[in-house]
Amino acid sequence: MAGKAAAAPVAELTGPLAVLKEKFGDAIKPGDFEGAVIGNDQLVEAAKFIRDDMGYDYLSSVTGVDYPAANEVEVVYHAYSTRHTGAPLVFKARAPRDNSVVPSLTSVWSGANFQEREAWDLVGIKFEGHPNLKRILMWEGFQGHPLRKDWKEAYYEQDTKPFDSRWPGGHHQRAEDRVPFADNVEFPPNFDPAQYVAQADAAVYEQLKKVEVGEHGELAEPSDNGNGQHSDKIETDQLVVNLGPQHPSTHGVFRMAVTLEGETITALEPVMGYLHRNHEKIGERNTFIQNMPFTDRLDYLSSMSNNLGYALAVEKLMNVKPPERAEYIRVIMVELTRICNHVWALGFLLNDLGAFFTPALYGMEERELILDLFEAAAGSRMMCNYMRFGGVARDLPEGWIEKCREIVFDRLPRKIDDFDHYLTDIEIIRARCEGVGVLTAEDAVKYSVAGPLLRASGVQYDCRRADSYSIYDRFDFDVAVRDHGDVYDRYLIRLDEIRQSIRILKQALDQIPATGEIQAGKKQYQARVPAGQAYGRVEGPKGELGFYVVSDGNPNPYRYHIRAPSFINLTALGPMCVGNKVADAVIILGSIDIVLGETDR
Amino acid sequence: MYGSGVLRGMGVTLKHFFVTYIEDLKYVFKGGRNTDKHMAVRQGPQARGIFTVQYPEERLPVPENFRYIPFLVFDTQKNEDRCTSCGICAKVCPPQCIWIVRTNDPKTNRPIPQPAEFYIDASICMSCGLCAEFCPFDAIKMDHDYELSSFERFNTLVFDKQKLTKPDTYHAAIHPTDWQRELKEKEEAAKKEAEKAAAAAAKKAAAAAAKPAEAAKPVDTPKPEPPAA
Numbered sequence: 116m117a118g119k120a121a122a123a124p125v126a127e128l129t130g131p132l133a134v135l136k137e138k139f140g141d142a143i144k145p146g147d148f149e150g151a152v153i154g155n156d157q158l159v160e161a162a163k164f165i166r167d168d169m170g171y172d173y174l175s176s177v178t179g180v181d182y183p184a185a186n187e188v189e190v191v192y193h194a195y196s197t198r199h200t201g202a203p204l205v206f207k208a209r210a211p212r213d214n215s216v217v218p219s220l221t222s223v224w225s226g227a228n229f230q231e232r233e234a235w236d237l238v239g240i241k242f243e244g245h246p247n248l249k250r251i252l253m254w255e256g257f258q259g260h261p262l263r264k265d266w267k268e269a270y271y272e273q274d275t276k277p278f279d280s281r282w283p284g285g286h287h288q289r290a291e292d293r294v295p296f297a298d299n300v301e302f303p304p305n306f307d308p309a310q311y312v313a314q315a316d317a318a319v320y321e322q323l324k325k326v327e328v329g330e331h332g333e334l335a336e337p338s339d340n341g342n343g344q345h346s347d348k349i350e351t352d353q354l355v356v357n358l359g360p361q362h363p364s365t366h367g368v369f370r371m372a373v374t375l376e377g378e379t380i381t382a383l384e385p386v387m388g389y390l391h392r393n394h395e396k397i398g399e400r401n402t403f404i405q406n407m408p409f410t411d412r413l414d415y416l417s418s419m420s421n422n423l424g425y426a427l428a429v430e431k432l433m434n435v436k437p438p439e440r441a442e443y444i445r446v447i448m449v450e451l452t453r454i455c456n457h458v459w460a461l462g463f464l465l466n467d468l469g470a471f472f473t474p475a476l477y478g479m480e481e482r483e484l485i486l487d488l489f490e491a492a493a494g495s496r497m498m499c500n501y502m503r504f505g506g507v508a509r510d511l512p513e514g515w516i517e518k519c520r521e522i523v524f525d526r527l528p529r530k531i532d533d534f535d536h537y538l539t540d541i542e543i544i545r546a547r548c549e550g551v552g553v554l555t556a557e558d559a560v561k562y563s564v565a566g567p568l569l570r571a572s573g574v575q576y577d578c579r580r581a582d583s584y585s586i587y588d589r590f591d592f593d594v595a596v597r598d599h600g601d602v603y604d605r606y607l608i609r610l611d612e613i614r615q616s617i618r619i620l621k622q623a624l625d626q627i628p629a630t631g632e633i634q635a636g637k638k639q640y641q642a643r644v645p646a647g648q649a650y651g652r653v654e655g656p657k658g659e660l661g662f663y664v665v666s667d668g669n670p671n672p673y674r675y676h677i678r679a680p681s682f683i684n685l686t687a688l689g690p691m692c693v694g695n696k697v698a699d700a701v702i703i704l705g706s707i708d709i710v711l712g713e714t715d716r
Numbered sequence: 717m718y719g720s721g722v723l724r725g726m727g728v729t730l731k732h733f734f735v736t737y738i739e740d741l742k743y744v745f746k747g748g749r750n751t752d753k754h755m756a757v758r759q760g761p762q763a764r765g766i767f768t769v770q771y772p773e774e775r776l777p778v779p780e781n782f783r784y785i786p787f788l789v790f791d792t793q794k795n796e797d798r799c800t801s802c803g804i805c806a807k808v809c810p811p812q813c814i815w816i817v818r819t820n821d822p823k824t825n826r827p828i829p830q831p832a833e834f835y836i837d838a839s840i841c842m843s844c845g846l847c848a849e850f851c852p853f854d855a856i857k858m859d860h861d862y863e864l865s866s867f868e869r870f871n872t873l874v875f876d877k878q879k880l881t882k883p884d885t886y887h888a889a890i891h892p893t894d895w896q897r898e899l900k901e902k903e904e905a906a907k908k909e910a911e912k913a914a915a916a917a918a919k920k921a922a923a924a925a926a927k928p929a930e931a932a933k934p935v936d937t938p939k940p941e942p943p944a945a
Contacts (some may be wrong), residue, residue, distance in 0.1 A: 224914065278812050282803035285815030285828070287835040287874055405810035408844035473725075480767050487779075494783035494858065500844045508849060512781060512893070521761045537728075541721060640850040645808040 118357060131169060131204050138164060148648045150191070150205030155217060157588040158208050162192075170196045171204045173576075174220070174563050176650065176661050176678040177230035179238030181212070182312075183264045186216045188240055191663065193650055197560055200583075203650065210240065219245035225565020229686045237262040237395065238632045247322055252715060254390035256311055258301040261396050262674075268396065269299040270670035275671045276400055315546070318632040318708050320355055323374045323382040353381065360389050364467055364701040367711030371688075371704070375697055382702065383692045385685050390715035396401065398675035402644045403429055403666075406675065408500040413677060415497055416459055419489070420453040420655040427584055428651025428662035435505040440631035442586045444507050447500075447519065448489070448622050449653070452615040454527065455485045456656035457567075457609040457616075458534075460708040464606060465538065467705040468547055474538060481530050486524050491515055504642050506634030516624065523620045539607070548603035552691040552703035555600055562687040565680045566658025568707060571608045572600035578654035589626075590619045602699075605706040641670045647693050657681050657708055681709035741798060752777040780891055783845040783858035785838050785875070787882045797881065798855035800829035801934030805847035807854050813840035814847060834877040854898055860890045 128136045128143065132151045136143045138162055142154035153161045165171045170195035180189045187577045188210055193203040208217045219242035220227045232251040239260030242248055250257065259266045270290045272278050272422045280288070302308060352707050356414055359370035368389035374382045394413065398406050411418035423445055430436070439447070459482055462475030486496040492511050493501040501508050503706040538544060554564070559572035577594040579587040595611035597604035652661035658680030665674035692700045743754045755776050759767055769776055786805075789798045806814040817833035820826065848858045859882075866872040886897040 229942070276812055277807040281809075281812055281814060282806040282816045283801070283818035285806065285817055285835070286833065287815045287837065288835075289870070360766065401810060402808075404808065404846065408810050408842055408846070480763075483767070484761060486758075491779040493782040494779075494780065494845055498842070498844070500846075508845075509781065512779070518761070526761045537725070543923060640804055640846075640851070 120220070131171075132206075134169060135161065135165070135206070143185065145191075146205070146207045148646075150207050152189075152207045152209055155208055155210065158218045158499050159220065160225060160421055161206070162220050165194060165204060165206070166223055170198060171205070173197045173560055173694045174224035174226050175203060175565075175652070175659060176222070176663060176676070177227050177234060178663055178674075178676040178678075179234040179262070180665060180674045180676075181238055181263050183212065186212050188212055188238060190234065190240060191648075192664070193661070197574050197579070197581075202582065205650070215239060216241045216243050218243050221245055225561045226686055228664060229683060232561075233682075237393075239263055241318040249318065250388075252391045254311075254388070256302050256306050256308055258303045259395050262373060262399075266396075268393070269296075270294050274400070275508045275544060275669070276402060276405060299345050303532075313481075319372045319384055319386055322384050323355065323372060324694070341431075350414060357495065358697075358700065360386070365630070366463065366709060367714075369704075369709065369711055369714070370517045371692075371700060372698060373692075373700060378696045379697075380692050380695055380697055380700060385688055385691045387682075387711075388715050389683070390711045392716070394716040395675055395677065397673060401672075402670045403504070403644055403672060404640065406672070407502065408498065411498040411500055411715065412712055413679065414456075414655065414657060414660075414681065414710045416710055417452040417456045417656045418497060418499045419448040419501060420653055420660060422499060422583070423449050424651055424653040424655065424660045425662045425664075426502040426504055426651075427653060428649050428664045429504050429642065429644060431649035432647045432664060432666050433504055433642065434645075437636050438458055438632040440589050440628045441506040441633045444492075444511060444589070444592075445502065445585055447620060447627070448501060448507075450620050450623070451485045451488065451519075452611050452614045453656045455482045456708075457613050458482050460656075460705075461534070461538075461606065461609050464602075464702065464705040464708075465544070467702050470538075470543075474534075477530075477534065481486070481527060482524070485632070488515065488519055488522070491518075503634060503638065505636055506632075510633050516627070519620075520624055523617060523624060525619055527613075531610065531617070535610055539610070544606070545603065547699075547702060548606060548706075549601060550599075551602045551695055551699050552693050553599065553601045554687055558687065558690065559600065564684045564687045566655065566684070567605055567612065568658065568684055568687070569607045570595060571597045571604040573598045578652055582658070584653060584654065587619075590622050592618050602702055602706040644668070644670075644672075652678070655680060657710070658684060665687075677713075677716060679713045681707070682714045682716070685709065685714065732765060739765040750774050778860050778862075780893055782860055783848070784843050785841050785859055785864065785924075786836060786845075786847055786856050786880070787859045787886075788834060788877065788880045789855050789857055789887050790881050790883050792883050792885060796829055798853050798884075799831050799834065800853055800855070801827075802829070802852070803833075804850055804852065808827040808846045808850050810844055810846065811840045811842055813837040830860045831877060834880060836875045836880060837873065838864060838875055839873040857887050857891065 126685070128145055128151055132143070135151060139153070139157050142157035142161070144274040146152045173195045174192065175195050176191070176193040178191050180191060182189060190208045192206050194206070195203050198477065210217050217240055221231065221242075222244065228246075229251060231245055232248060234240050235242060235245075235248055236250040236253050237260060253261070261268070271294075272280070272290070313647045354375040356373045356375055358369060358373060359365040360368045370386040370389075372384045372386060373380055390435055394409065406425060407422060413421050454593060458478035462478030465474040466472060489499050489501075490496045492515055493499040493508065554568070554572050556573040559569050559574055573596060575594050575596040578584070581593050592615045595608050595615055597608045597611075644666045646666050647664045648663070650661055650663045652659055659678065660680055661678030663674070663676040663678065664672050669674040688704065688707060691703050695703065739758065740749055743749045755769065755774065757763070758765070759769060759776060790796075791798050801816050803816055803818075806812075806816050813836055815833070815835040815837075816831050819828040819830050819832040821828050843858070845858050849855050864873075892933065898925045
């Protein structure tokens, strides 16, 4: 998959793919570099076989790649097993570019829902049989599919960076002067921007009417008459309420369109994309190293994890391994990030519950100290940009380890116990959180939710253990797991995870070599990455964060896709909220812990 | 008991309130309040009282690695820019906010290693520090000055060469560790040069000894040069 092997396409199917080949015969062909290409007629059948018989029950990532040279688009699926450890099963589907239709796998894995919508939106692949195939990140007035290779952005200058205009004849010019705004915006045919608002909202509300009937389905029965539903006792009208996009509880610009029966939610449709900036297209324009600071801006609360995920994916392609000391520094940084993120998440969950800002600010004190550590090592508090391919950007400054030890060994355990002591047993929290927003283990896997959300539902699955990366196999820690799958368990599991992170940190700080290299090989401002495909994933604080990178040997990635946990976890938001009160939607969203920078990308 | 949680919470707040004054008083006798030393403790792992800082009246010290918009280092000893306009910073810049015009010799039209114009669009710069990290001449460094707000957002935020250039004494003051590394590297490079020169001189002397007719010229020790990549 990496290094020298990456230069040649896979000739034969081995391992689990051979099993697939045996079963489906000619429908399975080897893919370029990795995985198997499954014929479109057999795709749904094969997916069912993969899920039920081969045990790959968790569909991690779905994405599309455009190959104009072959006149094809490719859909790439990465499936894992939550019961076993090990590498993903990679399978692909192909379709011609001008008529790109691929069968939808939403009937097999519900978690494919948003990801297929995204692939339709960005790459323009039609998924046949998808229940709600419409744009998810872009708006309806958007012309084209931006991740097609021939699509150009409004301020397009050149296909790849560095731009020729910058050096040696770099006379400064503003992009807005070069391409005046309004000359560069296109609308689809028959689209009238003046009519937009009504149409778009109608589409959202239309979707609310046909939300599938879940286990709380007694409230979600479709009504016969157009204007409302009837319950047995009281006659009420259905009410549509928009929570957001400007709403303090949505933690950013995120919108939930909700239908209510009294105060009970009968359907919920998340609307997102307000912060969309086409990160993946920017990533294709950038060189490999230039993407590193951009990953900081995905989940801006945990930039170190994002850095690591991307570095791992590219390191797989380059076949380099960071030196010992760099590995330890990485683990320390990433675990500090997890603590940082979880105290924030807990603080703001309590904020949503009405404990206005006091717990959040107590959490932020610890976060502040960790950010000071980041600032001393990386130079920035949040936009760390600290990892490099095969190492880290710079060595730890003098006295850093001592300061870190002081925080990790002395302060954090004490403060986390305080948090636990003051908050966990409060009656209001228990009453509001217990039994609210329940997600069963089965549903959690089905909807491809990841991270604390998955583990709070009783699925003991953590990439650090299941598909160990970096040096996590050296540390002694437990994968925290809770059984009820409600908001209260999601609160508790974050406390558990902070404690486990402190455990890892203590070991890492004891074992880290005092001196040593921090970068494998020579630092290059243009990394040489051989052609290939790689999927690097880390257990980020919000869940499994994956980077799917395709290189064609050029200085710029050919395709750069992010499996964003806060985006995919939202697939389960609707089903979790149905049957609960409207006030609970706020805390259910808070318990998912989304960051819009990552959701909308 | 009802209300015990409320009382406990208020107790915590009250304790915080009093400890703040106690801590502050301590520092009145220990060299004054609001010094860097006091701030590092007040918002450090041992913090007990108030944690917040009343910016801009009170400020936290920034660490050496802190990075904000880059500046160009001017070598005060040689009285020239360190920048050779090689363009690596412009090529590695992720948002492409660095614009460099290379100087050309008016007679031969060949490039001269110094920039004619150098712009950084500070409204686009994301302060990632890649330019400073990959500059082979230590000519571009990240600044500590984070107060850049202005009333006009177009022209004032496009920094030209004059605005970007700062003396190396400033660089030495804000980056002491990095400056020490530079000095050490320079010293080593000078030593290497001297050794090379000595070896060359010895060789020449040997050649001169072999051919006594040719007089050996005295060899100048070359000046130390900044280390190349």
